Amino acid sequence: MTSPSPSIMTAVTVLDTLVRTGMRHVLVSPGSRSAPLTYAIGALVDAGVLEAHVRIDERVAAFTALGIARASGAPVGLVTTSGTAVGECLPAVMEAYHSGAPLAVLSADRPAHLQGTGANQTTDQSALLGHHVRAFASLENYTAADDDPQNTAFHRALAALTGRDPESWGQPSDQAIGPVHLNIAFDTPLTPHEADAQILQRWAQSLREGVATTAPPHPRHLDFTAESWLRSNDLPAGSHRTVVVAGDGAGALAQQFAQKLGLPLLAEPSSNARFSPVAVPAYRHILAGELGQQIERAVIFGHTTLSRPVAALLANKGVERAIYEPSPPPWHQPGALDYPVLESLRQLADFAGKGGKTDQGQPWLHAWVQAGAALQETLRQKVADYRTNGTYDAEVDPRVPGFSLALRAWEACLEDDAVLLLGSSNLIRDLDLVAPAAARSPQVFANRGLAGIDGTIATASGISLALNTKVRVLCGDLTFLHDLGALNIGPLERTPDVEILVLDDRGGGIFATLEHGQLGRTQQFGATVQRFFTTPHSANLEELASAWGKNGISLEVVHP
Template sequence: MSELPVPASIFTAVSVLDSLVRIGMRHVVVSPGSRSAPLVYAVAALEEAGVVQTYVRTDERTAGFTALGLAKSLNEPVGIIVTSGTAVGNLMPAVMEADHQGLPLVVLSADRPPRLRGTGANQTTNQVNFFGSHVRATVDLTAYPEESTGEQTVGFNECLAALTGRDAHVWGNASGTPAGPVQVNCAFDTPLTPNDAAEQILPQWAQSLKEVERPASVIAADPTVEPWLGSDHLPAEGYRTVVVAGDGAGAIAAEFAQKLGLPLFAEPSSNALFSANAICAYREVLSESLGQQIERAVVFGHPTLSRPISALLDNADVEKAIYEPAPVAWYAPGRRSEKPYKYIADLARFAGSGHGVSVVGSEQSWLSAWVQAGESRRIEHQQNIDRYRESGENSGRAAALALVQDAWNACREDGASLVVGSSNIIRDLDLGVVSRATSPRVYANRGLAGIDGTIATAIGISLAGESGKERGASKPQKVRLIVGDLTFLHDASSLNIGPLETKPDVEIIVLNDHGGGIFGTLEHGKLGKKPVYKNAVQRYFTTPVDVDLEALARAYASSGISVKIVNV
């Protein structure tokens, strides 16, 4: 490599990025730094040629979650370029979330060369396999590309395979593990900047990638779905079965429940909330007598929101199954009690038909009983919402329910996607809206359900654009984000978007309930009413805040993001 016409660092950067573009990477988030310069100059050439789109964020944590939002919306590899040292550490929360959601983030971490490691050189720490079990694959490129296939080539190929869900040994086959994040650690020695030869080569190389097509997915869909949905066949047996649609369940959960005549418990980010079978306030109804009659439960997606659902899925007296046509990232095989089914037709036989099944001791049908009970709960909540709108009486969480209901309806009207923060807000949405024939696309970081990076995630989803995966710049899609005050404060610096950057189309609605209100709904709420625990609960759990949120929002007005503060 000493005889190369370009610096070895530039050659490595070009080789790495070339492979990533060829497997489908079209978006890269960059955090400024010196050691990462070879990657930056190479990716700048790619953007100039219209091969990729780049986004610059000065805060690496913001960069990580912006990339996560892009990957969540596009479901394709998204790169994050950072310099060495603490910059890499700031990506850990986003990588952890991507791990549990199975999102293909590519951490391109610049590093010092081996000769400087362990010497106390500036911004030098151990970055090799930094993310441990939270990445699907990792490689330390100290001299890449290799003259012949060696450990680095094999490791990099494993990263490429992990990003696309492929088998690293048989590229045309799907892997037995879900796609997910990887770390490509690039050890760059000086010089870090292009020379005269690179000035000529970089644009030519970038132009050569303009016509490269994304490879086809190797993850096969369930072939029984369309034939089963299109048939009139129903299982011969009937059971008191319920369908649980967790995060990412998708339309198939609603279609499954609809065809079999089963109650559907659809979390907001399941994106299955458009069925007449969706039960309003299902987690409250679960605590009533109907919940004790459930014989079987079928799970789609990743359920995370409520303890009643967790209790149902932990109940040894209830037979349980999960739809798993492909490997999932959110749980380890064998660690849950549900029996996995790869094919929807087999799952239907397990679930049985709800048509003709009645509740115990009544002629009322199983489905209609759930629908009626949910409707009763919905009316109660709506009465509270109406009183709040008319008089300001905030019974329970009427103010929050009114807010999420307004946001939901606004998204239905203008076609915006809805991003929801963790804690109380998404649970309010779970109670405050009802199924409609059409519903907005809902996103939430439910892999680990943290409040980290929520604003940045919404920005990334917006920047993914209306044109989706089409090559070239696309118009940002409209996104409406609902968060609590703590979630907003936790990620407010993500509103720092420079004047040279593409502005997202995001509207943020902040419910300011002055601290961590979710703890009031848990055991801590009861304890907080006792004098002996009142101060501890308030200080260590609800953590009241005293920040002028309107002033903070104005300070970031140049981001182009509108922020509305709702005080309760």
């Protein structure tokens, strides 16, 4: 009887472990060296164990996997062949590292005896993703036997994917969850022979019967006293002029904390905390004014990256600051911050105190909410005038069309219960100013780990596939153009439900809002800013989108 192929058995062993660890989705890009993984994945798909998604562009595949991982919270596989294919994954891996997404890159490689020989499509892949993965394992002829020396590295990678302690699997890790790189060397034969085919079928069927359909829960460091404190009548004795800053991914806890203490909540759109009477609209403008100068303390939830006024606040050593982190964060290293990291909501409350009074004797929260409401009413009136008349003063209020489109996207998501994905351009900042602080808000995602514009459409596709829901994307024209390849979804694939709203201002309009905008109006630097920063284009976005055929993605372009 023919012996099982080592490459096929290695693929089976690796995938078996990942599925048992919670992986239910995998992205596959075509390649020959990765064939053992692909055939094994095909068997799992046939048995209904996992769902595979095929993308011909590895960068698109990686961001699609990122979207699924972020939406589901479970490990997602990403299969590539060797060589440049692995490098294409780097941008999404970098975002996954800083946003804490459990992405498992399964890169195929040549065996050790071909390394350094000039063999086709062969390079040193061991450090290709560098410091942007939480763990790396190099595997060849892997059997998972107790005496296999490769076990240690593989188990550390599994721990990094799931938030477990590699030395004590039932305990949470003291490291952040994030992407891992499994570099798997395959020697020929790369295709299954008859015995392999039988093994694949039996294995996939046994795995279907042996694992649950849902991913197992992952142990995390949690503040187990948070819920009891929120339900209690306990309030801190002191009062301070404190603001609660909710960055990306802060969640409802930030809202509950601020509301209980009566503190103004400065919530970014992707914080998913902006649904409270204590949330302050247009807070960026207030920070720059008199009330902003009276802040004594600031407490932080989530990853704050969006606003320069917030960044200035958190860098102000005259303001006492603390950050709430009940589990290891992906966005900074321990000891890197110059203010305390607190794991208990009760401790954070003692630090923050109740809201005090302003210099004018007004209740602290009331002053902020009142100022925010007044600013938002002014902005909304400008939007209403623009929608009625179709005109605006571009010199005085250049962002009015952006305000209008951002508010429209927010309102549309409330109407049809779609998820909102925000590109990293002017529009997310426009929405930050005009989005209401209401009882309901859409679920919002944004790639704020590194805040790049790349991979936005692919990420939206992944979120839609993971949640089986509509995703509405709000982005600028350069963000759209940067990810055109994500529109290429083959006819054999399950299509996402994605609607893209693009504000086409014919280039990188965000730079006009930065220091470059002022320089762009000077004779010396005007041409430099226009060419190298604004980067105007002449693309017809609608025609580009229609060229990809039916893919579950629709596009509406708005020209200011």
